[in-house]
Amino acid sequence: MIRPFWGGLILERWEPALRIHHLNCGTDCPLGGALFDGRSRGLLGRIICHCLLIETDAHGLVLVDTGYGLRDVAHPHRGPEPRITRPWRLLLNIRLRECDTAIRQIEALGFRASDVRHIVATHLDFDHAGGLEDFPNAVVHVMAREYDDATGPHVGVVARNRWRTSQLNDVRNWRHYGASGEPWFGFDAVRNLDGLPPEILLVPLPGHTWGHAGVAIRGADGRWLLHAGDAYFHRGEMRQARRHCTPGLRAYQRLMEVDATSRMANQGRLRSLSIEQRAEVSVTCAHDPVELERCRAGSPL
Template sequence: MRVHHLNCGTMAVPAMNLVAHCLLLELDDRLALIDAGYGLGDVAQPSRLGPGRYATFPVLDKAETAYEQIRALGLDPADVRDVVLTHADLDHAGGVPDFPDADIHMTSAEAYAWLHPGRQEALRYRPAHHAHGPRIVEHTADGEPWRGFAAAKPILGDSVVMISMPGHTSGHAAIAVEADDRTIVHAGDAFFDRRQIRGGFPHPGLVAFEALIGLNKRQVMANHGRLKELHRSGGESVKVINAHDAVMFREMAGS
């Protein structure tokens, strides 16, 4: 398997440089995406993102969309048969409509919230991102223990594993990708700043933003602890990343 690290949405947040870190997987017979960032429709019609407080000031560059980056790699976007979402926030699911023939994998809890948003979900999810009626493949939160996590299950063969990790949203998940000599754990928005799991002082703005939009603070903090332990115990064979830390993105893109 070949893994490409894509920034599918630079966000011009004051005093911070955030990205939308997605993974493109070259599988034997198809392509798959882990998260989809902002999409072509968002770039063409920014108003579809709305004025909500969770829009996070995206730059919305067409060249940063997963669709265009796949083309730039000499690959065919039509070969994307699976899009796996850590969750359905607008900066993670915006690219879903660009791959209308793909199966959209997410937890059952997240799928329900995406399609039937409550008051809080309406600020973070956008109906335009599923208006085309995508094929949603729901995954329950059960599964087998995996590296200290209680529930994980393979979803694309044995090389892509979904780990239930609610907190940021009701159905948030992390996605583990077994890639050659290491495991990449894309934790989505389970943490925002690399220093929350590596040690050090995280950016106070990110800490505040995480607290603002996190659905369950207790679960968010518990996830930090589990991911910190995974980072500590995994050594060089396990790379724990998130969706928005630009330093983590540059580390992985350059590795």
């Protein structure tokens, strides 16, 4: 059954071996209000970083993305390789708070950092990977192309700002995956992630980055939750035939994409999935606060 948990978090109904907490591990408040989030009444919008914490019986805790981490909060600009560049911090008006970090929320739930044994990354942008180093014992699962792009030479303004090697340098336990696997609702899927149960899989969704992927989790009733990462940003881009997105988020998606054709094609496939397979699959993204609220409340997406 659905029941309330600490801080208003909701524990969704899954089999006992897979229990999901919906966390917000970072908040951006860009100038523009409703032009970004579609509902704010003031000058500032609210964009969140929706991460998942999965409890398993045999595999410990599993995180899907980490949001901003402790070092981001303490020293976002320190050193020759700042963890978050000043232009992007100003552009997004990032609110860095220690209580929002994944590690502090996990501790508030009664766990320790060492209980997190696996992290599955949709991609390694600074707002998704900042907390990786807070869990030094965890194995980090990511698409091989994403790892190569994030740790290799960064060409162009966006690449130099999105991937921060200072957030990745102390991560030692990587697992890399190619973009092939058994089909999943018409998508290529990477199954059998090393050390993880078969109910958790990576779904390649290139476009935002070439190595971008969604993470699908199957519940006891057979339904799937797909965390689509940054494959889309606004709730109006899913679950309806005609796409709707706010001007601010539409522009930001275009700014950050590596390939418009791939991004829009995959977004269209996700939209069809969210409509045609609604009884089987719930789809959520990383940055929409309304979707996060619905997930926490156990409301249909």
